[in-house]
Amino acid sequence: MMTKQAQAKTVTAGMLVVGDEILSGRTKDKNIGTIADFCADLSIDLSEARIVADEIDEIVEALNALRAKYDYVFTSGGIGPTHDDITADAVAKAFGVELKVDQRAIDAMQARFIDYEMTAGRLRMARIPEGGELIDNPVSGAPGINIENVYVMAGVPKILQAMLESIAPTLQTGVRQYSVSVNSQVGEGVLSEPLAALQSSYQTVKIGSYPQLGSKEYMTQIVMRSSDEKILEQVRHEAQAIVDDLFEKAKKGQGPTI
Amino acid sequence: MMTKQAQAKTVTAGMLVVGDEILSGRTKDKNIGTIADFCADLSIDLSEARIVADEIDEIVEALNALRAKYDYVFTSGGIGPTHDDITADAVAKAFGVELKVDQRAIDAMQARFIDYEMTAGRLRMARIPEGGELIDNPVSGAPGINIENVYVMAGVPKILQAMLESIAPTLQTGVRQYSVSVNSQVGEGVLSEPLAALQSSYQTVKIGSYPQLGSKEYMTQIVMRSSDEKILEQVRHEAQAIVDDLFEKAKKGQGPTI
Numbered sequence: 001m002m003t004k005q006a007q008a009k010t011v012t013a014g015m016l017v018v019g020d021e022i023l024s025g026r027t028k029d030k031n032i033g034t035i036a037d038f039c040a041d042l043s044i045d046l047s048e049a050r051i052v053a054d055e056i057d058e059i060v061e062a063l064n065a066l067r068a069k070y071d072y073v074f075t076s077g078g079i080g081p082t083h084d085d086i087t088a089d090a091v092a093k094a095f096g097v098e099l100k101v102d103q104r105a106i107d108a109m110q111a112r113f114i115d116y117e118m119t120a121g122r123l124r125m126a127r128i129p130e131g132g133e134l135i136d137n138p139v140s141g142a143p144g145i146n147i148e149n150v151y152v153m154a155g156v157p158k159i160l161q162a163m164l165e166s167i168a169p170t171l172q173t174g175v176r177q178y179s180v181s182v183n184s185q186v187g188e189g190v191l192s193e194p195l196a197a198l199q200s201s202y203q204t205v206k207i208g209s210y211p212q213l214g215s216k217e218y219m220t221q222i223v224m225r226s227s228d229e230k231i232l233e234q235v236r237h238e239a240q241a242i243v244d245d246l247f248e249k250a251k252k253g254q255g256p257t258i
Numbered sequence: 259m260m261t262k263q264a265q266a267k268t269v270t271a272g273m274l275v276v277g278d279e280i281l282s283g284r285t286k287d288k289n290i291g292t293i294a295d296f297c298a299d300l301s302i303d304l305s306e307a308r309i310v311a312d313e314i315d316e317i318v319e320a321l322n323a324l325r326a327k328y329d330y331v332f333t334s335g336g337i338g339p340t341h342d343d344i345t346a347d348a349v350a351k352a353f354g355v356e357l358k359v360d361q362r363a364i365d366a367m368q369a370r371f372i373d374y375e376m377t378a379g380r381l382r383m384a385r386i387p388e389g390g391e392l393i394d395n396p397v398s399g400a401p402g403i404n405i406e407n408v409y410v411m412a413g414v415p416k417i418l419q420a421m422l423e424s425i426a427p428t429l430q431t432g433v434r435q436y437s438v439s440v441n442s443q444v445g446e447g448v449l450s451e452p453l454a455a456l457q458s459s460y461q462t463v464k465i466g467s468y469p470q471l472g473s474k475e476y477m478t479q480i481v482m483r484s485s486d487e488k489i490l491e492q493v494r495h496e497a498q499a500i501v502d503d504l505f506e507k508a509k510k511g512q513g514p515t516i
Contacts, residue, residue: 020464020466021466021468021481022290022294022307023294023304023305023306023307024294024298024304024437024483025291025294025295025297025298025304026437026481027468028291029287029290029291032280032287032309033283033286033287036280036281036282036283037283039283040282040283046281046282046283047281047310047311047316048281048308048309048310048311048316049280049281049308049309050306050307050308050309051290051306051307051308052305052306053305053306054466058305058306062306080446080467080469081446081447081450082446082449082450082453082454082467083450083453083454083457083465083467084457084465084466084467113516117447117514119447119448119450119451119514120450120451120454121446121447121448121449121450121451122447122450124450139471140471156469156471158471158472159471179282179284188338188339188340188379189339189375189377189379189380190377190379191340191379192339192340192341192377192378192379192380192382193377193378193379195340195341196340196341196378199341199342206278207341207342208278208279208312208342209338209340209341209342210279210285211338211414213397213398213414213416213417214416223279223284225282256375256377258371
């Protein structure tokens with residue numbers, strides 16, 4: 001019998017961060033972590049992220065690569081009112097469509113503020129690639145853009161988060177992934193062999209190992225992920241047994257800890 | 259007369275972060291910011307960064323794309339002792355060379371610790387692609403790898419930083435870029451037109467505008483970058499005049515602040 005989960009398909013996503021300020025070190029990116037958490041919550045498999053500079057051809061190339069490869073592409077950055085904000089131009093170019101001032105976008109912006117003068121910069125923010133839909137921006141009004149499988153959003157973290165809230169209900173979600181972890185007081189050098197054997201026995205479970213430099217509580221965290229909770233519990237049990245056994249041996253002086 | 263700076267060439271770099279844990283949201287990446295600062299200090303132009311999962315073909319594809327495109331590629335992550343660490347394998351595959359246990363790497367690892375047993379996992383960390391050189395790792399011994407223009411380093415931030423210190427003196431540096439900024443108490447919507455005009459007048463200067471949501475001191479930061487300090491000072495002066503003028507008008511009720 002096929003379970004409901006087995007019928008559901010994997011949903012994948014790529015992310016594109018646009019902005020010189022990240023690559024120059026001036027600003028530390030927070031949006032990749034935000035999008036990663038957002039995808040995890042929706043069981044969407046974030047498969048790749050790219051950061052490119054504010055160069056139109058670089059944005060076009062990355063966008064076309066990502067939108068061909070994944071179910072969804074989420075972009076952040078480069079949709080403000082100033083001359084260095086060129087993401088909308090790049091999106092239109094990538095899709096081969098016109099970029100025109102859109103009355104829906106003007107209305108959305110003016111609805112937020114009284115006496116909101118549509119300066120040339122703001123008119124830039126009202127340009128939407130042909131065929132695009134607006135993404136609601138409850139923070140500052142200027143909308144994001146959804147065109148086909150691409151979601152074009154702001155780089156300001158607060159606005160990005162609000163836009164994600166706006167699009168979340170419209171997205172297809174994937175098979176729910178469960179995650180369990182086991183903390184080990186022996187290090188990766190000792191763990192690597194039994195862990196590789198465990199991975200071979202359970203090929204549907206993804207087993208990752210993450211060293212914790214400088215942690216006093218444990219030296220390695222073993223993280224196991226699967227859509228099957230039952231198998232996951234079994235693997236967690238076996239991983240715990242491996243870890244306990246190695247630590248007991250180390251305590252008795254019969255084996256190394258690192 | 260050509261100045262020394264004008265003769266120097268631009269040096270570019272790409273970065274590749276390898277790790278499911280970043281894309282799943284479990285770990286928030288710190289290494290891109292570190293590499294961005296590192297490149298800025300050396301006047302190397304970090305032009306792109308990519309994050310891919312622990313999938314060998316994804317790593318190979320991204321690595322080959324980046325190493326063809328930029329002077330240097332810096333990678334972080336996936337060089338530990340466990341089965342999910344496959345960056346070295348991917349690097350060997352990308353270069354089409356063998357990946358063999360290297361005595362120099364064993365020596366480097368054993369030099370750090372007394373009674374250091376070469377487990378199967380540690381032997382994995384001693385595998386170096388043919389033609390590769392070691393990158394010194396003063397923290398935990400297991401070396402990084404330099405092969406052609408690619409620098410393969412650890413994902414643990416403390417180790418990555420130590421490896422960067424190791425390679426810094428060997429890298430070619432670019433034309434020194436200077437950066438100045440002006441804080442504006444009026445917002446991007448008002449600034450965008452005069453700023454676009456300023457950019458048109460000074461095409462060798464890169465002018466970026468960064469809104470500061472929630473800051474009380476200013477609403478927008480204008481950042482100007484160039485290798486020519488004299489022109490930069492001139493642009494800074496003009497940007498300051500624009501900002502002051504717009505703010506004066508706004509205070510007198512003769513213009514908008516946002």
